[in-house]
Amino acid sequence: MNFAHVAIIGLGLQGGSIGLAVQEFLPGTRVSGYDLDPAHRARAAERGLAHVVHDSAEDAVREADLVIFCVPPGVMGDAARAVRPALRPDALISDVGSCKGSIARALGEALPDHFVIPAHPVAGTEHSGPDAGFAHLFRNRWCIITPPEQTDLLKLSALVEFWEALGANVEHMNAEHHDLVLAVTSHLPHLIAYTIVGTASDLENVTQSEVIKYSAGGFRDFTRIAASDPTMWRDVFLNNKDAVLEMLGRFTEDLTALQRSIRMGDGEALFGHFARTRAIRRSIIEEGQDDSRPDFGRGDHEGIVPAA
Amino acid sequence: MNFAHVAIIGLGLQGGSIGLAVQEFLPGTRVSGYDLDPAHRARAAERGLAHVVHDSAEDAVREADLVIFCVPPGVMGDAARAVRPALRPDALISDVGSCKGSIARALGEALPDHFVIPAHPVAGTEHSGPDAGFAHLFRNRWCIITPPEQTDLLKLSALVEFWEALGANVEHMNAEHHDLVLAVTSHLPHLIAYTIVGTASDLENVTQSEVIKYSAGGFRDFTRIAASDPTMWRDVFLNNKDAVLEMLGRFTEDLTALQRSIRMGDGEALFGHFARTRAIRRSIIEEGQDDSRPDFGRGDHEGIVPAA
Structure with missing residues (x-):
């Protein structure tokens, strides 16, 4: 399986780079985006970080079969709860955060009915915000995926292929x-x-x-x-x-x-x-x-x- | 006054860069060089880090009106003592070391009859040895000169002009x-x-x-x-x-x-x-x-x- 529609919540360095990379390397995939900050949404739309930048997080995720939270670790749970009513039941939930144990718990508690497979692309620059992203951020960088013990193997392999398509090398390990x-x-x-x-x-x-x-x-x-x-x-x-x-x-x-x-x-x-x-x-x-x-x-x- | 002949003792990143920079930016000035390591001397000669790379430190300094020690701080005194018999009485002694108090003392004790004006170009890379130098290392970098209280003002201003010719901005402060x-x-x-x-x-x-x-x-x-x-x-x-x-x-x-x-x-x-x-x-x-x-x-x- 491949993802047909990726929603990105948070359009900073990581989220913006994913949006640009999907458009460049997965031209058949749809990207929608949302950011809590209206100024960031406006700038993200100007730069074309997603096909559509929505003014509501729920609208951004409504069609998506992959939702990636690209927000600071401390607000992952809040961001997930905000979109819960609009999520497709089969949507895979992932993220890009730098600490996996606490984020896996926060996303799992916020979305108990969904598969959550956390990921962490080990790539970045010192810049942040909607101007910072670029399509090649992940090229030749490692993306660490930390699947829970019980997971959907089809969705897992689709997530691996997604990151590989963006240029990353994928590695698995446990969150701890x-x-x-x-x-x-x-x-x-x-x-x-x-x-x-x-x-x-x-x-x-x-x-x-x-x-x-x-x-x-x-x-x-x-x-x-x-x-x-x-x-x-x-x-x-x-x-x-x-x-x-x-x-x-x-x-x-x-x-x-x-x-x-x-x-x-x-x-x-x-x-x-x-x-x-x-x-x-x-x-x-x-x-x-x-x-x-x-x-x-x-x-x-x-x-x-x-x-x- | 300008220096007519610069001798460089130690042909690593700093010494090699000075040699190349003099040849590029001060074409009227002669450069001689010496390194304790015979393999480094051979490589320095191959790369043309100086007009002549000598097999003896004394030969390298014999004609020089500026002698720059580009050796580790701990061996400045030894390197200076080794060339003392061959130095011109009017030769200005300088260095490029990263700690000025102890180097000023070591050079002053080794060469009590010469003017010593320590200098420190705040420029470098992680590489070292005779392959590491390049002519533009000092461009738009600061060179800190730490003249002693009693010094020869003509020689001091010549040293300032020398570093400016190599592309550096010069600043003065006391060694401490x-x-x-x-x-x-x-x-x-x-x-x-x-x-x-x-x-x-x-x-x-x-x-x-x-x-x-x-x-x-x-x-x-x-x-x-x-x-x-x-x-x-x-x-x-x-x-x-x-x-x-x-x-x-x-x-x-x-x-x-x-x-x-x-x-x-x-x-x-x-x-x-x-x-x-x-x-x-x-x-x-x-x-x-x-x-x-x-x-x-x-x-x-x-x-x-x-x-x-």
Whole structure:
């Protein structure tokens, strides 16, 4: 089976990208969309993020055999309850949220009569809102699907094919393991980036304009991810609390050990730690999850010979 | 005055970039180079990082009126002592190191009869070695010069003009303040990136291949700066210990406060923190210190309309 009509609730970076990608890669599929914010709806219609952008969430889902909630984790349940009366009984319910355990529970409680198969495309940029989406966001990125133990296998395989059509590679895991993996690959990095950007802007002996001016020394890389949508990230930390706190505990232990090495002047320990982290970078580039161009190709690098 | 002959000791990312930039932007100036590693010398000669790559450091500096040490902070003194007998008495001594207090002391002690004016171009990539340099590394980047109180003003202004010719914007500050500013904009970000990459690779409940696979969720941004040269970074932390420990203490306090907000479920505190960090990102882009393209232009973003 293929989905004939996809409804997208929430037309930000993820929802808008899905809408554009469906129109580009699944031309036979209909897309309808809705966003709670009237200004976002207007802009989404202007950009053509869906074939039709509706002024009511119920109208958006009425014909759909796949409904994807692309709203912050904390309002998934509310968004689902709002469309419940208009849903087709056979509509598959999915989402794109970054924490799967709590979202699976929220959607399941809001729509007890529907099949819910949560999904998480591990793709994004620091931008958000209806201007941020683009059709190729998911290309060569992983989409993690966390099906419940009892599910409709036909619908599951249709969802896999849907994401593959949008360019993603699909992986399955259970929600609990997903939340642990994402705590370390996404949630902890964001928390740390938000922290250091805050620390840097609160100093009294270094001015904010100095921090901005000399950010090319490394700090600017943290500001990119600390520019992500604050509402979504608040909800991620509240909804994946246990895994984030566990990873944060480990990080703090490791940081304390490096702090002691600096204080003691233990160059050997520092070198040993710094040398082993290079191999991971190499693997990430080999697997196509980042760009090997120095500095991600910022600015001009004419004539550069890439490092071996 | 202009420099007629620049000698570069250490032909890695910084030294190689200076050599290429001089040849491109100061065609009347002679460049000689030396690197301790014979393989690096051979590769530097192949890439033409200098007009002549010498097999002896003394030969490299013999004619030079500007000698720039581009070696890790911990070996600046040794590198300077090695060339002392061959230096012209009027040669200006400079460097490109990331911590200025300890380097100024090391160079001053090694070469007590020469004028030493330390400099730090705040520019780089995650690559190192003789293949990493490129002529445009310094374009639109800041170069911080930390002149001692007693200095030769003619030589100082020649050094400023030299860096401006290579494309940099020059700023002056004292060494102590430089080390504090860089501790927050560069050293602390690197320490944190090295830490989290280490934490992620030591987990027993999430595999390293999962960390690599799902790194697009934020983690990959940290791996870039954690791929920087381990020798140089060991030396930076050992040579800017006090400022780094101070900044690290503030960071840990702030992280502990956010950890408590997560544990308590205090969404308002989290949102408040996350919302204020966006403004800094915007300023960094406005001042040309980073690229506004989402994700730094990784991959294809056809048809994207940048977010407002």
